[in-house]
Amino acid sequence: MRPLVVVLSLALFSGCQGNRDQLLADLQSPRPEVRAHAVKSLAKQGNAEDLVLFSRAAKDMASIVRGEAAAALGESQDPRVVDLLGELLEDADEDVQGRAAMALAKVKNDKAKAYLTLQYGRRGRKTRQIIVQALKTANVPGAMAESVAAESKAIWDRNLLALNEGTLPERVGAAEELGKSGRPEAINRLLPLVRDSQVVMAAAAVRGLGDAGDRRAVPAILLLLDESFPDLREASIGALRKLQDPSSVQKLQAVAVEKSAVSALATDAIAALPRTPETEKALCTIAIEGARKEAIDAARAMRTKGCPLEPIIESLSRNSGVESGLQAVIGLGPSAQGALPKVLPLLTSSDSVQRMLAVEAVAAIGDASAAPALQKLYEQELKAIEGPRQDWVTAALPQVYGSGFDPSAPAAESEDSQGHKDGAKGSKQVQLFERVRALNAQRAREAGRVLVQPRVPTELYDDVEPLSLQPLAAVLRALGAVKAPGALELLKGYAGDPNVTLRTAGLVGLARLGPEGVEAAKGGMYEAERDLQKALAEALAQQGEAGQAVLVSMLPQFASEKLVLLDALNQFGAPASASEALQAVVREGGAEAVLAASVLGRLKAKDAVPTLSKALDEPASVARREVLLALGEIGDTQAAEVVARDLYHDQPEVRFAAASALQKIGTPAQGEALDALKSDYYRRVRDAASAALAKNGTAAEGAR
Template identity: 80%
Template structure:
């Protein structure tokens, strides 16, 4: 028996060796397969065999054209733990495919030497979010203490050194960019480097230094920046105003006021900067000064800012309304202040009869802004006068009514071939004709898709006049009265404005639709059809008027959203500025799901609504790597405060864009940071000041964020 066992064992061993050799031969043959998945599987199988001689095969596979093969090769090289493969894995860490980058990072963690760690640390600052997150995991796997803090600090140092070198040795355009980037770091050393540059002979470099100082947030720079408002270079003055606005130092009020009052191209920026400063008696007085004495745009902006600050002294307004030289200033202040200037109404009403057209229009706007219904009879009387004045100008010189449809060959929306069929000129030939046919087919397909989706296409309005020979400026007085009649809800205004809603003049049509929107639910119903007009200015004015009216108008805009395609931005902008009802969530979720620029505005609104039913939609949007609305989606999730979003939001703490990292940290401060404290603590050494501050704020709130999110 014992003599028979040994030959059997030898035979079985030979069979197994022969089988393994045959399998290996097949794997080597598979490495030459034209199919990438077969080559990848062969690399994976060979790696499991652990044959040191196969290292050369894996090295060759790392150069394969297919990313799936390169990924398997990276893992195989890592399993070898051979120090010689570190450089090759470092190259794979820069691969164009993110999956290969991640697998190369994890492979480097298995080598566990200083060179592998150096590759991982260096590439963290050069890669996108997913790879950065894997690099941190790889360093943790290699038992590197404080892995994320180390790579964040290394990235911060690299950015600082690069910008500092560029500022000292780069070309002028490069130095401009470096100056701004140094300021964004918020470091004291950056402020010290930039302060001498604000007086540089190269204006664009001086302006960049000023912008950088504004981003740095160090108020030491105010003393150096404020005198630059007296310079004659618009770019430098604009940069200085922006920086002073960011630095929020009340000591700059008087200098900003001087610029706001000079009626120059940068005056409006200065007025806005004053309004953005912390509120104080000095800033209120400065805004009232601009409202009463500034140019039209600055005065209106300053006065509107004072609406929520209890307005300006009525005595000052009344004084200007009684002096001919300053009447218009007083009226503009009333327009901006609106209802808080109610006490000035008795001084405004007599000006409705002013012989000066400009004053009369301002008086109408002022009465409408105050919104006192007792002024309606005076405005109705003025309507009759303005109508009588414009009727001769608008007299039809063709008495017969014009057709409501285009004649044969004249419809601009008709196919090119059909238009040429009725044309006396020869149709286009050659490539031009083919292009026209192609565009016709595209328009037809787009129209068909819109119909199938239930969307209404905005079409050009068929003209009801051969030629509108009255200049729009001459119709503005009547238009102002129409808007005022709607605002004051004057008796009979609904029917009157409906009559103008189809007027041939876009000026009067816009005024009538805006007036209707201000008449309440019935007026909103009559006006909302105007959103399908092709004139963009009309659409914007009407959308804003509807949104300003509260729930009725906002519901109308929300109901129109599914019917619009490219024009959605007009509706969403109005809802973003004036709010939306809670029932808007479903329509807004659809917009977010469609992506594009519209998704950013829709996410903003959903965040303010704290729409918990939108969390899943927003999380799905975060999963889109190329989403242009990522920052807004993150902030919206933070506003909603649902803790189930924390993990997805936290991934963007690794994002390569500082704005996204800051938004993720801000969102986590509201959602809760219990499991993200390590990453947030690491970001306290981030290069960018706004990221550091957002991370610090999130950590400071870590004890209360979860409670607040319930």
């Protein structure tokens, strides 16, 4: 028996040795998958002398090999491999980073743990999740909380160093970042800097204080509104808007009515404050005393509640105050109905500016009783432009370019170095371009997209100045707004006008006439002029479901122009039936998905949850923040798990969106991660995480 055992042992050793020799040979294979398999197989054999082979494989050009090398180094549990695994944790490939993190967890010494906590703040979402998992595997208590705290400390130390010792651009960036932390120490450091001799530094400190969210900074910032530096004043207004302190209303009102470059910002800041009698009074004052844009914006902000009409009517009665009163009426719209008797006589004013403002005011009120006065003014304005609009080219203009005049076509022929014309080459180029155009047209038709035909430039056949057509255009829009008798047929005539100013006015006027007008106007969305598209899209969206449904139906037919449609739907709302079309936009990705996701969130479209959840699988999605917020608005608990993954995201605005969404979804399952984010560097993230935990209460406590 003994000789037989020896023979079998020798045979087994010989077989293993032969297999090992093959694996060693495979390490030199030109195929990455063969090298990776060899590393994996050698690791299973557990030979200490193979550590040098794994260290060499960790430098391999192929990520699949480096990943197997990381796993093999971890299995060795040799403290000498910690630095090499630390390098692999910074690998360009996320899969290699993850395997290196799990390998470090197997070493289980302080140095390995230090690598993991250090790299948490430098890696993306996927690796950060694995790092937390690795720390838990290594029995580190409060793994995520410790990692978040380490990241927070590193960011603070870096910004503090830059503020104290950096160059001016570095100090500016550090001041803003310190403010975002919201720490009391940051506020104490930034407050003295608001009086820095460098305006750019002072403005950065003010912006930082605005992000800090501590109202103790308000008195110091209010003083800066008296400065003459526009950048500093702009930063101060932005900070006051974020701080939401009612005590800033009077100062902001003074800036809003001074008619300066920052007055519009001050008006917006007041409108963004919580509504109180003080803010409402300020907005109504700006509506009368502010410059045109600020006055209309302030009055529009008060359109629902309305402003006292006595000061506006009094202003309309004074020659010096007519324009101010009309601006207030334009912004207030239907809520200024009582001022209509004072506005109507101004339609016949000899002052063209007052007359234009009166037309806009009548359109904003939208009362049908103004129709006769507008019709009379229409005839007057039409007569004023008849002369300049007379065609001096009576024959029909060609709709295509003549040979050799099309700027988008290649030259029909070229010359060589000897001056000989190469007609054949030019002819081939023309044919090639024509084939490309034909193919593009066919694809557009198959996709259901409408091809826009360019119009003949108006300067070829009339001498009218665009500004001289504005009064007539305003009357056309107003006729639609008051739904004047006969307006439908009249505006249809202008919907095809060669001049873009009148064509836009005709289409917008049609959109204001209700469903029949919407149907007549919708074809204008296929115009090539972007300003026309934007004005018409907004007019359609303002008409409620009838106009909004038209915009939704057009989404599949538009390519890059989808932004015009989506922006209008985002501003004025969309019907519930829009969900499927909006989901298609989200699936396509790109900038359009940002607006589509926002609209879906406002619609609370539960059927969109799978689409929005899937969109989060795209690492480079530009709409990630909006998708998360949309899922929060919808509030479906099925999305909680996929939303919670972004609590690990490396971008603070995404972590904030994820925590905010979880607060609205209301699931306690993510209590541990949310609790860890209470140590996040950024104040907004901390506040959102605390709010989410507070809503879930005891259930969240139990999850920790």
